[in-house]
Amino acid sequence: MMRRVVVTGLGLVTPLASGVEETWKRLLAGQSGAGTITRFDPVNVATKYACEVPLGDGSDGTFNADDHMAPKERRKVDDFILYGMAAADMAVKDSGWTPEDEEGQLRTGVMIGSGIGGLRSIEETTLIIRDKGVRRVSPFFIPGALINLISGQVSIRYGFKGPNHSVVTACSTGAHAIGDASRLIQFGDADVMIAGGAEAAICEIGIAGFNACKALSTKWADNPKAASRPYDEDRDGFVMGEGAGVVVLEEYEHAKARGANIYAEVLGYGLSGDAYHITAPSEDGDGGFRAMQAALKHAGVTPDQVDYVNAHGTSTMADPIELKAVERLLGDAASKATMSSTKSSTGHLLGAAGAIEAIFSILAVRDDVAPPTINLDNPAVETVLDLAPNAKRERKINVAISNSFGFGGTNACLCLGKPR
Amino acid sequence: MSDIADRVKKIVVEHLGVEEDKVAENASFIDDLGADSLDTVELVMAFEEEFGIEIPDDAAETIQTFGDAVKFISDAS
Numbered sequence: 001m002m003r004r005v006v007v008t009g010l011g012l013v014t015p016l017a018s019g020v021e022e023t024w025k026r027l028l029a030g031q032s033g034a035g036t037i038t039r040f041d042p043v044n045v046a047t048k049y050a051c052e053v054p055l056g057d058g059s060d061g062t063f064n065a066d067d068h069m070a071p072k073e074r075r076k077v078d079d080f081i082l083y084g085m086a087a088a089d090m091a092v093k094d095s096g097w098t099p100e101d102e103e104g105q106l107r108t109g110v111m112i113g114s115g116i117g118g119l120r121s122i123e124e125t126t127l128i129i130r131d132k133g134v135r136r137v138s139p140f141f142i143p144g145a146l147i148n149l150i151s152g153q154v155s156i157r158y159g160f161k162g163p164n165h166s167v168v169t170a171c172s173t174g175a176h177a178i179g180d181a182s183r184l185i186q187f188g189d190a191d192v193m194i195a196g197g198a199e200a201a202i203c204e205i206g207i208a209g210f211n212a213c214k215a216l217s218t219k220w221a222d223n224p225k226a227a228s229r230p231y232d233e234d235r236d237g238f239v240m241g242e243g244a245g246v247v248v249l250e251e252y253e254h255a256k257a258r259g260a261n262i263y264a265e266v267l268g269y270g271l272s273g274d275a276y277h278i279t280a281p282s283e284d285g286d287g288g289f290r291a292m293q294a295a296l297k298h299a300g301v302t303p304d305q306v307d308y309v310n311a312h313g314t315s316t317m318a319d320p321i322e323l324k325a326v327e328r329l330l331g332d333a334a335s336k337a338t339m340s341s342t343k344s345s346t347g348h349l350l351g352a353a354g355a356i357e358a359i360f361s362i363l364a365v366r367d368d369v370a371p372p373t374i375n376l377d378n379p380a381v382e383t384v385l386d387l388a389p390n391a392k393r394e395r396k397i398n399v400a401i402s403n404s405f406g407f408g409g410t411n412a413c414l415c416l417g418k419p420r
Numbered sequence: 421m422s423d424i425a426d427r428v429k430k431i432v433v434e435h436l437g438v439e440e441d442k443v444a445e446n447a448s449f450i451d452d453l454g455a456d457s458l459d460t461v462e463l464v465m466a467f468e469e470e471f472g473i474e475i476p477d478d479a480a481e482t483i484q485t486f487g488d489a490v491k492f493i494s495d496a497s
Contacts, residue, residue, distance in 0.1 A: 072437030136469070139461040 005182040006419055008260040009095025009248030010359050011087035011196075014346050015051035015241050017061030020090065023356075024363050026061070027345050027371045028392045032225035034239055034347060039202045047216045049224035050202045051241035051347030053083065076140035077149070078118035079242070083352075084150035084198030085157070087244035088112060095248035095260060097192055098158060107191040109162030110151040111181040112198060112246060113173040115351025115406070118145025120203035150198055162190040170406030171312075171348065173197045174245060174355030175414050179269035182249050191254045196246035196355035207240065213279055216240060217315065228348075229375035230313035230341035231323070231387055238314040241347030245355030247362070252419075264362040267399065267415045268299025274409025281318050281405060285325030288312070291411035292329045292401060299415040301399055304333035308370050308400040309385075310361045313341025314348050320381050322403065327383060335384040338393050344374040354404035354412060361400040361416050369394045424471075424497065425490045431466045432486060435459065445487040463489075471497055 012019060015033025016026040033051040042048045056062025065074055068086035077085075088110075092098060099105050125141050143149055148166035155164050163184050167177040174197030181195035210216045217237035220227035228239040255262055271294065274287035281287060296303065309326055313319050319341075327334050342360050349356055364370055369392055376389035386393065399417040429443050436453050449455040449463060464480045467473070467489060473496045475483070483489050 070437060072435070075435075135474075136465065138465070139458040143458075 003186045003188065004252035005185045005249050005266040006252050006255050007247050007263040007266065007362055008250045008255050009091040009097065010263065010362065011090030011094065011246040012356060012359055013053055013063055013083045013087050013243040014349070014356055015053055015243060016346060017054065018063035018086070019061060020094070020359065022061040027342060027360065028369060030345070030372050030374045030390060030392070032228070032345055032374060033241065034224040034227055036224060037202060040204050042207065045204060045207045046211045046218045047207050048221045049227060049239065050207070051239055052202060053243050077144040078121040079200035080114050080117060080198045081144065081150050081153060083200055083242065083244035084112050084114070084246065085153055087196060087198065087246040088150070088154045088194055091194060091246040091248045092158060095250070097248060097250070097260070105159045105161045107162055108160040109164060109184060109190040110154045110160055110194045111163070111165045111167060111177050111184070112150040112154065112194065112196050113167030113177045113351055114147045114150065114198050115168065115170050115173050116199065116201050116206070117147035119201045119206050121145040123203055123205040154194055160194065163193070167197070169410045169412070170408060171350050171353055172404040172406035172410045172412040173351035174353055175358060175402060175404035175412035176271070176354065178247060178249070178266070178355060178358050179271070179412055179414055182266045182269060185249055185251050191251045193249045194246060195249055196244065197352040198244035199350045199352040200242045201350060202240055202242050210240065215279070215316065226375050228315045228344050230311070230315045230344050230373055231319050231379055231381050232376050233378040233380045235315040235319070237316055238343065239347040241349040243349055243356065244352050245359050247355070247359060262419050264365045264416045265419045267301060267417045268295040268297070269415070270294025270298060270413045272411045274411065276409050279407050281321050281409070283321060285321040287409055287411045288322055288403060288405055289325040289328055291413040292325065292403065295401060295413040295415040301415060303330045304336070305399050306330060306333070306337055306401055307395065307397040308361065308364050309337060309339035310357045310400060310402040311339050311341045312403040312405045313343055313373070315343060322405070323381055323383055323385070326385065338370040338386045338388050338395060340371055340373040340388040342371050344376070354402070357402045357404070358414050358416065361402040361414070364397050365400050365416055365418055368397050370397065422494070424494050427470055428467065428486065428489050428493065431470060432463065435463055435466060443486050447486045448484055450484070467493060473497065
């Protein structure tokens, strides 16, 4: 029999808050993490707003970097690593899994990815070379910007000596990381995996780059909190977010033997490629459909058993394409399911999106409640699916699926459920 | 203590996250102050920036202690 994988720890740093329960509370309350950009002066870019992690002293859900990394170490890494380390720190503490013995350390691995990595560091270092010359490039530039350095840093902090890996699949990164890490446990390479994604691309080069692709919302500078509005008539692109989501995945018997708290089970995982376009999804949504179909098949779940879909739903022209694919997947059962896009609240965290949304799906399973799609005032779509417009849905959720699709036509779907 | 020594000490304290009183004349950056090889590269860069001097790579390798740094910079300035 295939080894089963369960979730025993969660960690979140999001634009809504730092911390799992604080983020979840605000998500269910329908809050938005959007605001005017403060990470840099957005005077020259078309998009003036984003969903930034709230910085502060750690009270009231703010993110205090000192709680997770000493200032001396922080100076050497890009913010995506800081967020990833913080989320990993929360997840590991939550799971209670900090093995001191070598066997435990050898059987624990890390797979935390990022869509872009140290983009801001690349931007700043380029300017240093232009203004001051190559001799001023920091020796910490490369190890502070490389995507796999979250996995490296986490392994060093905790002594996790198992598989050390990293995923880079644009906006599917977080979902692929959790899915691939669960496979490593199923295959026997590890008993515990720390998995997820992190991103910090709210910098001039990041916003300018996505503006150039015409991917970002630009028209809501006067009311940023209303800018991310999946499925709505007035949506005009995604709102960039930043942060990290990390889970502790554990082989079921291993978790049970140590009496760990089990949030949910990773029931299935599906992957596919569009083979269509570098930034646009195929118009028939077939890639997303095949990823979902594969996840259900792997899980042994039938479409009518899916209670909740956490949509990729970026608040772009692609929203209806995913919607049609979900309708096709669920068939007659579509009218019984709830589907929401939590990007309406958090913005799009790119490489971290799949991880934070997997965590929202896990919490939906835990609490039997679906978070809302906020700002859905004038639907641009007609569907029998319940999109939970502007209000959470308290309902039985035994099985949830979480979709993530990325540039390059890369698709991932995670199927999560109450432990069987 | 000289002005140069004060400024060097400030940089060392800031970059290595150590207490000021640990930065003694013969304190080794690597053996006593917890620096690794990348930290020492960054320290030398910070000295160059602060004092507007250039420290060639072969000279940088001889700067192992706080005292070495102060002496090199005093001679170079």
